[in-house]
Amino acid sequence: MYLNAWLAWSPEIVLTLAWAGMLVCGALWPRTHPYMRHATLAALLIALGLAGLVAANAHSLYGLYFSEAAKLDSVTTFGRLLFGSAGVLVVLASWDVHGEENAVEFFGLFVLSLLGEVVIVSGQNLLMLFLGIELLALPTYALIAIHKTRARAIAAGLKYFLLGMFASVVMLYGMALLYGSLGTISYVHALFPDPSHLSAARLGVLQFAFFFLILGLGFKVTAFPFHFWSPDVYAGGSTQVVAYISTVPKVAIMLAIFRILGPAFSTGYPIAKWFLIAIAVLSMVYGNIVALMQDDVRRMLAYSGVANTGYMLIAIIAGGADSQAALLFFLVVYTFGNLGAFFVVLGMGEDRHITIGDFDGLARRYPVLALAMGCFLFSLAGTPPLAGFFGKFALFKSAVAHGLPLLALVGLVTTVISVGYYLKIASNMYGDLVQRDLPEGRAIERIPVPLRIALVLAVTATLVTGVLGIPLFLGAL
Amino acid sequence: MPSAIPALPFYLLVTAIIGGALMTIFSRNVVHAAFWLLEAMVAVSGLFLLLSAEFLALVQLLVYAGAVAVLTLFVIMLTLRRREDAIRPLDTSVAAAGLAAVFGIVTAIAVGGFSPLPARMPAAAPGIAQFGGELFTRWALPFEVASVVLLIALVGAVWWSGEDEDQ
Numbered sequence: 001m002y003l004n005a006w007l008a009w010s011p012e013i014v015l016t017l018a019w020a021g022m023l024v025c026g027a028l029w030p031r032t033h034p035y036m037r038h039a040t041l042a043a044l045l046i047a048l049g050l051a052g053l054v055a056a057n058a059h060s061l062y063g064l065y066f067s068e069a070a071k072l073d074s075v076t077t078f079g080r081l082l083f084g085s086a087g088v089l090v091v092l093a094s095w096d097v098h099g100e101e102n103a104v105e106f107f108g109l110f111v112l113s114l115l116g117e118v119v120i121v122s123g124q125n126l127l128m129l130f131l132g133i134e135l136l137a138l139p140t141y142a143l144i145a146i147h148k149t150r151a152r153a154i155a156a157g158l159k160y161f162l163l164g165m166f167a168s169v170v171m172l173y174g175m176a177l178l179y180g181s182l183g184t185i186s187y188v189h190a191l192f193p194d195p196s197h198l199s200a201a202r203l204g205v206l207q208f209a210f211f212f213l214i215l216g217l218g219f220k221v222t223a224f225p226f227h228f229w230s231p232d233v234y235a236g237g238s239t240q241v242v243a244y245i246s247t248v249p250k251v252a253i254m255l256a257i258f259r260i261l262g263p264a265f266s267t268g269y270p271i272a273k274w275f276l277i278a279i280a281v282l283s284m285v286y287g288n289i290v291a292l293m294q295d296d297v298r299r300m301l302a303y304s305g306v307a308n309t310g311y312m313l314i315a316i317i318a319g320g321a322d323s324q325a326a327l328l329f330f331l332v333v334y335t336f337g338n339l340g341a342f343f344v345v346l347g348m349g350e351d352r353h354i355t356i357g358d359f360d361g362l363a364r365r366y367p368v369l370a371l372a373m374g375c376f377l378f379s380l381a382g383t384p385p386l387a388g389f390f391g392k393f394a395l396f397k398s399a400v401a402h403g404l405p406l407l408a409l410v411g412l413v414t415t416v417i418s419v420g421y422y423l424k425i426a427s428n429m430y431g432d433l434v435q436r437d438l439p440e441g442r443a444i445e446r447i448p449v450p451l452r453i454a455l456v457l458a459v460t461a462t463l464v465t466g467v468l469g470i471p472l473f474l475g476a477l
Numbered sequence: 478m479p480s481a482i483p484a485l486p487f488y489l490l491v492t493a494i495i496g497g498a499l500m501t502i503f504s505r506n507v508v509h510a511a512f513w514l515l516e517a518m519v520a521v522s523g524l525f526l527l528l529s530a531e532f533l534a535l536v537q538l539l540v541y542a543g544a545v546a547v548l549t550l551f552v553i554m555l556t557l558r559r560r561e562d563a564i565r566p567l568d569t570s571v572a573a574a575g576l577a578a579v580f581g582i583v584t585a586i587a588v589g590g591f592s593p594l595p596a597r598m599p600a601a602a603p604g605i606a607q608f609g610g611e612l613f614t615r616w617a618l619p620f621e622v623a624s625v626v627l628l629i630a631l632v633g634a635v636w637w638s639g640e641d642e643d644q
Contacts, residue, residue, distance in 0.1 A: 016625070023632070066618035105636045112629055119622055131622045138626060142633035208587045 008054055008061045008072050011047035011080055012118055018043035019111045026104030036103040037095055040111055044087050051080040068188050070122040078328055079121035079255055086248045086335055087114045089457055093343050094240045095450035102146060109139035110244075117252035121259075126175045126185040129256055130168070133220060136252065137164055140245050144237040156236030163219070163229045171216020177209030187260050195268045210272050214279070217257060221250045223313065224283040227306045231294075234302040235353065242298065243342030246305050247335045254312050254331065258324060265319060276317050277407060283310030284414040292421045297345055297354045300421055301338065304380060307418060308334055311411055314395050318402035326394035332465050333379060333391040340376035340458035344369060347447045347455070362429040366444060370429045372459050379462045381422040382415050387462050390469025482527050490527065493520035507553055507563050515546040532605050 006013070022039055025032045054061050055077040062072050087110070094106065116135030123129050141164060145157025179185050181202045182193070192210075195203055219226040234242045265272075287307030294300035312334075315327035345354050347369060363370035379388035392415060396408040497517030504510040522537035557563055603611075612620055 067615040069616070069618040102636075105632065109629065109633065112625065115625075125619075127616070127619045128622070131619055131626055134626045135622060135629065138629045138633055142637055145637075204587070 004061060005065055007057075008065060009070075010054070011050045011084075012115060014047045014050060015043055015111050015115050019108050019115075022104055022108045022111075026108070033103045036107045037091060040107040041088065041091050043111065044084055044091065044114075048081065048084040048088070051077060051084060055081075064124065064188065068124055068186060069128055070119075071124045071188070072122060075255055075259070075324075075328075076118070076122040079252060080118055082251060082332060082335060083114050083117045083248055085461070086244070086339060087111075089339055089343070089454045090240055090244045092450040092454035092457075093243065093346060096448040097240065106143065106146060109143055113137075113139040113143075113244075114248070117248055120252040120256045123256070124186060124188050124259075126178065126187070126191075126260075129260070130172060130175060132256075133171075133253070134168065136249050137168070137220070140241065140249070143241045144233060144245070146238045146241065152236040153238060156233045159229055160233045160237070167216045167219035167226070170212055170219075174209045174212025174214075174216060177205055177212065181205035181209060190265070191260050192265055192269065207269065207271055210269070211275065214275065217253055218279060221253050221257075221309050221312075222302075222306050223279050223309050224286050224306060225279070227283070227287070227302075227309075230305065231299045231302040234305075235296055235298045239298070239342060239346040243339050243346070246301065246342065247338045250305070250309065250312075251331045251335055254316070254327065257316055258327060261316060261319070267319070273317060276313060277404075280310045280313035280317060280407065281410050283307060283313065284410055285310075288414045288417045288421075292417065294421070295355050295357075297356060297358075297425070298342075300356070301341055301345075304418065304421070305338065307414060308338075308380075310414075311392060311395055314399050314404075314407055314411060317407065318398045318404060320398070320402060322401060323395075323398040326391075326398045329465070329469065330391035330395055333387040333462070333469075336458050336461040336465070337376045337379040337388060340372065340455065340462065341380065343451060343455050343458060344373040344376065347451055348444055356425055356428055359425050359428040360431070369444075369447070369455075372455050373429065374426050375459050375462055377422040377426055379466070381419045383419075385466065387466035387469055390466065394469075486527055487524075490520050490523045493517070494524070503567065505564050505567065507557075507565055508550070511546060511549045511553060514549065515542055518542045518546060532608050 018039060022036055026036065054072070055074075058074075058077075062074075064071050090110065091107070094110075113136050116132050116137070116139075119128060119132030119135055121132075123132055141157065141161040144160050145153045147153045175185065178191070182191070184191075192206070198206065215226065218224075219229075222230045230246075234246060237245075283306050287303045287305070287310060291300050291303035291307065294303060312327060312330060315323040315330070348354050348358060359370075359373075362373070375386065379386040382388040382392040392411070396411050399405070399408040399411070494517050497513050497520060500513040501510045501517065504513055518537065518541040522534045522542065525531075525534035525537055553563070
């Protein structure tokens, strides 16, 4: 049993040891700083390999560990592989930027943040969820303002830190109330019991606590009324870190919400269900409409992230195993599409705001970069041959299957709206192939090779998930 | 363990907490405000003691009264250059007051509307030894994760406040 536990959690142990080793080596021998990135990449690849090995021995290793505090199952493995791959991409994108200065802190904190996401996904009680969210968030508070001399970055970092702490405290309050009304914080079995077994008083406190919990979690996943920090932080922060915090943490917390609420949640709690529906609809409508009006690409992607949170919430409201499958697929699509789009922005230069005008004529000057950006944008928009289409299709289908056709309709209409702003960039990139005398966009310095590799990998992931989505789609017809 | 907590000490402590919180807001002198905050925190630890939660009372005293309040005073000491700077203007924000009022009313309605929860108080309050046993067996993993979280907070804070190497 003990040996099993060591094997089962070996990816996390490797990452923790790698972080500790980097911290000690970095402090003792400054000469090792340029090799931190290699160490991080190696640790992530080893962890990914180990996660694959663990998944291959699922029958003997899957189960509950540490007095039911953590669970190893297919969702945890999904999280490990997705976070690890996203982590590899972010490390590649940061390869040159943080190669020497701040290397120990940047890569070390980044590795621990990834570890926090595994804690969130594998955790089986609210305490683990809270600790995981803090483990994920504390490093990002520091990383987002890695360029300490830039006023914009410091403003973004402070805003993120203060509001993030506030959200954590509100969430903790909700968790305390949940514990008070239920007498347990474990969600090995569904945390929210069948409401018919509860007294009215207990049910009241439970729903009151639910609002606080969702308020705190909603902040972290940038759902509509709690999204207000994200455009400023995304526009001001370090782009690699923004690419990271806009995707992976959101994925982890979405998976955790699915675990907490359980498959049968939405049938038993009508008020809470309507609350979630309101958040989802408002996120989709508001996010997409406001994104249309943005000129700064990073702000636009922030609002697009708000809208995508709305789509993810559809699966959580619908509940059930098929919704979970749809959610998992959509999360992969979203992660690589969004990471890729931010990497392109990173490739265009980080020293100032990148506006939509900067993409003018990109296709003629940098055809490959434009093609990659087009691939990510059309995937995010959900255009048929690419992965995004299948992801959204699966989500809307699960909503219809669970008796929420109007929610699917809102999703469909807002998806059409979203094509507007994704296409705006695409038409700027490819516009001058049709019309000759358009203004020149921004000139780009040489894109470093590691970032190119990251872009190629992200494009590959988007295309491969698209191909994998085809049988899923055909099977549903 | 008594089924109900005695009324007189409870109301004394509650008055001390709410009074301390109000005085924190309304003191003109920030040093006085910090001391009122300290008073409220000590009173909260008394509330824990009344509920036979000795460990929480100790933690409350150590962490909040001991560390947080002293830290607040240190920050005041390091940021104020003249004694007169400690006097702050009382800017009353109607919006903030309104928000606080709305939150208070909603909470009062939400909590007050429920009939009292059937309390499931244990026959005997678990002691610190039992608490420690639970912490290091059943809750060992969260405990370890928490230690990493604290370490990160430390590393992050040191790094943030450190000198910039690239300058």
